[in-house]
Amino acid sequence: MKHSLSIQLPAFIATRGVINTMIRMVYPFLPIFGRGLGVDLRLLSLGITIRSASGIIGPILASIGDTRGRKTGMLFGVGLFTVGAGIVALWPGYPTFVISLVFGGMANFVFTPSMQAFLGDRVPYARRGLVLGLTELGWSLSFIIGVPLVGLLIARGGWSAPFPWLAGLGILAMLGLAVLLPHDRPTSTSQTNIWQNLRTVLSYWPALAGILVCICMSASNELVNLTFGTWLESTFKVKIAALAVASAVIGVSELSGEVLVTGLIDWLGKRRAVIIGLALNGLVFLALPLIGRTLIGALVGLFFIYLTFEFAVVSNITLMTEVMPQTRATLMSIVIASTAIGRAGGALIVPLLFGVGSLAGTQTNLVPVVLAGAFLNLLAALSLQAVKIAPSGEEIPSPT
Secondary structure (H helix, E strand, C coil), rough: CCCCCCHHHHHHHHHHHHHHHHHCCCCCCHHHHHHHCCHHHHHHHHHHHHHHHHCCHHHHHHHHHHHCCCHHHHHHHHHHHHHHHHHHHHHCHHHHHHHHHHHHHHHHHHHHHHHHHHHHCCHHHHHHHHHHHHHHHHHHHHHHHHHHHHHHHHHHCCCCHHHHHHHHHHHHHHHHHHCCCCCCCCCCCCCHHHHHHHHHCCCCCHHHHHHHHHHHHHHHHHHHHHHHHHHHHHHHHCCCHHHHHHHHHHHHHHHHHHHHHHHHHHCCHHCCCCHHHHHHHEEEHHHHHHHHHHHHHHHHHHHHHHHHHHHHHHHHHHHHHHCCHHHHHHHHHHHHHHHHHHHHHHHHHHHHHHHHHHCCHHCCCCCHHHHHHHHHHHHHHHHHHHCCCCCCCCCCCCCC
8 A cells, every 4th residue: 555755754753753752861861760770870871872882783784774675674673662662661670771772772773764765765855855854853752742751651650661651652653654654675685785885885985074974963962962961950950840841942942943944954955054053053052151050041052052953963864865875775874873973972971071060160060061062063064065965866886
């Protein structure tokens, strides 16, 4: 049975929302998970780093979208998510929590590039920013709807309460996608093409430059992800409900960024939109220690950091879908993996940055974090200059 994009897009948005809820709920409730598991910030950061580092093998798994078809890739990704949530639901504890982090991250590494390749195959580049921007709503809605609901579940049933619900939603997503998605032909015909595709992507400089852009952008954003919950709790003495509200504010800011980019990216041009997003994000980073001296100011600063980041990242995703059309799923899987590598780097350095800043007092403990974030945005903007899209119909030569 064939279904139009008008039906498939809402399914993609909902599925991404569910997957991203498990990925993102860790950040605002980091202190709560730590207390429930009986571990400190360093062990939690280690778990998040392991999740991000698992993105290194993400492209190998995500190449299923090229070698076995986009539908198979998406179903496999949701399957990984469901297993990860189910493990904690059955055996709650720190080891299974880390396993769920890894499986949830891997699910995103596999599902998202297969979905983006599916849309890239069907939507012309001139209109692709609109469609991909809509799918990014699943990212912001996970913070607007998913994370606050997680907060309610945790408040009522403890830190492990969300996982059975997430596993159930994963099963529903698999059933829905199995019905809605057509059986498609793989773009590569043999398993060996996984390695050939990877080699082709990693030997093409415009693709590598785009990957570096993603690493820098995600590392910058991870600095905020890992500090805002602890920062708000320690500086303003907020509790679980307030952290959930802060998460919703961030989700609204990301939704605003996605709405803006959906309406403007195809008009502005993809590359120009990325530059605008990076520049504004860097400026807000630098302003955060000044405007974040009150809770309202802190929330306003976080709002604009996530809005401008989302504007830049969605623009960059759309740009990257046309850099290597013949190996689109493979490239996009490496793009997703590169964001994980960037986040792993951010997770490793943030305890040091946040600790150094704390020596100067609570009002200035974000200074090292924001300086590092602004610097990473500058590196991303410089790397962007080497990214170029493939002319229509042109094939990227394989390495010899």
